[in-house]
Amino acid sequence: MHPVTPSNVRPVIAVHGGAGTMSREGAAAEQQAAYHDALRAVLGPARDLLARGGTALDAVSLAVDLLEDCPLFNAGHGAVFTHDETHELDAAVMDGATRKAGAVGCVARIKRPVRAARAVMEHTDHVLLVGAGAEALAERLGLELVSPDYFSTDHRREQLRRALAADKAVLDHDGAALVFRQPSGATPPLDEQRKFGTVGAVALDVHGNLAAATSTGGMTNKRPGRVGDSPLIGAGTYADNATAAISCTGTGEMFIRVLAAYDICARMAYAGATLEQAAEAVVMQALPAIGGRGGLVAVDRLGNVALPFNTEGMYRGVARVGEALQTAIFRDDPVARP
Numbered sequence: 001m002h003p004v005t006p007s008n009v010r011p012v013i014a015v016h017g018g019a020g021t022m023s024r025e026g027a028a029a030e031q032q033a034a035y036h037d038a039l040r041a042v043l044g045p046a047r048d049l050l051a052r053g054g055t056a057l058d059a060v061s062l063a064v065d066l067l068e069d070c071p072l073f074n075a076g077h078g079a080v081f082t083h084d085e086t087h088e089l090d091a092a093v094m095d096g097a098t099r100k101a102g103a104v105g106c107v108a109r110i111k112r113p114v115r116a117a118r119a120v121m122e123h124t125d126h127v128l129l130v131g132a133g134a135e136a137l138a139e140r141l142g143l144e145l146v147s148p149d150y151f152s153t154d155h156r157r158e159q160l161r162r163a164l165a166a167d168k169a170v171l172d173h174d175g176a177a178l179v180f181r182q183p184s185g186a187t188p189p190l191d192e193q194r195k196f197g198t199v200g201a202v203a204l205d206v207h208g209n210l211a212a213a214t215s216t217g218g219m220t221n222k223r224p225g226r227v228g229d230s231p232l233i234g235a236g237t238y239a240d241n242a243t244a245a246i247s248c249t250g251t252g253e254m255f256i257r258v259l260a261a262y263d264i265c266a267r268m269a270y271a272g273a274t275l276e277q278a279a280e281a282v283v284m285q286a287l288p289a290i291g292g293r294g295g296l297v298a299v300d301r302l303g304n305v306a307l308p309f310n311t312e313g314m315y316r317g318v319a320r321v322g323e324a325l326q327t328a329i330f331r332d333d334p335v336a337r338p
């Protein structure tokens, strides 16, 4: 392996805002532009932070903070609804330098769940806190709490209504994966009814440290109490300075079953795979083998970036210090190559 020293590390951040089914034809140009703008508004400040010598951990925390605040994405404000018309948010953060991690699951009152995840990492001996216990910690540490309806948007309520209707149809169809009806007049680039809208970020800083963070409202119409892959270290989120940092989006149950994020690092460590080879194997082979759909963003210790997805599109972007921001939605959109 090449020695990594601060002088040959070029800091980089990559983010995602969920993967899903493409509906480019139905996507109004201004809607596409809104997603590109939203991604750029996140990448810019995170890249600047890295350019000032900031840490990867701070960069991914900032990026996910900003993504949580943006209602276009399924995290924080704009999170999807559970079957019971409530919100239950999951988030995680991991520091590749120390392999410390923090996560929260099923929280309903914490404005920025990723901050609570970081608080679990920095202020407790635990990795994962759920529900009322996580909210109590957040309150004790002075993190901002909100009424649960802060997360609600009319758009997400309509999505739940459609999902509830589709659920009945699915039960009539021998347990096939949840298939949603096309929304009438949908304009977001990725079909909102078939999109996994989790947000996440991975970064490499000038010190050679990696970090990853992920935040989500989960899946529309999920059962109350369901926890996805995002807050499970090794499944939806992982970072290790020896290999890579990864943040996933997609059908969480399958990402849990293949331990997607950790599997990429393991393939690199044990089999000598490159980041690109390991990420492709997980996203294009291991996940589809059990019906897993989605994608991920990953960066390795040398600053290589991989953004694979097995859906038709993924909201994604990359920013290297000293280079222009790059964002993409569809498979054939030009995007940063390593």
Ligand code: ASP
Binding pocket: 018, 074, 195, 196, 197, 198, 216, 217, 218, 219, 227, 228, 229, 230, 236, 248, 249, 250, 251, 252, 253, 294
């Ligand atoms: N992976 C997330 C979950 O299963 C969903 C998503 O990516 O949107 O909770």
